Amino acid sequence: MSAQARCHCQSCTIRGLTGPAIVITIGILFLLHQVHGGHFYFGNTWPVVLIVIGLLHLASSMASREGHIDTSAPVTLQGPPPVPPSPPTQAPYSSQGQ
Secondary structure, three states: OOOOOOOOOHHHHHHHOHHHHHHHHHHHHHHHHHHOOOOOOHHHHOHHHHHHHHHHHHHHHHOOOOOOOOOOOOOOOOOOOOOOOOOOOOOOOOOOOO
16 A cells, blocks of 8 residues: 555545546447447547547646645655765875985
């Protein structure tokens, strides 16, 4: 189980309903195709799925984001402070042979 907090603002809740709404819409379109003897052929009615997606995204963008929790930002743990670099040291015999 994930330890991340889930956002329950209105915008995220509506966006989370997109998948189930698409499945329900496709099911209704296939049901209409079967019940009405082919008048609602899925090849002709697939734009309804795009309309449902668009309506849900529009509703999500217009909904309140009050109390939104940003779950896309990575959680960083505070570690020890970085060690400052040590001053460069000279080799003991660096001036010989020049």
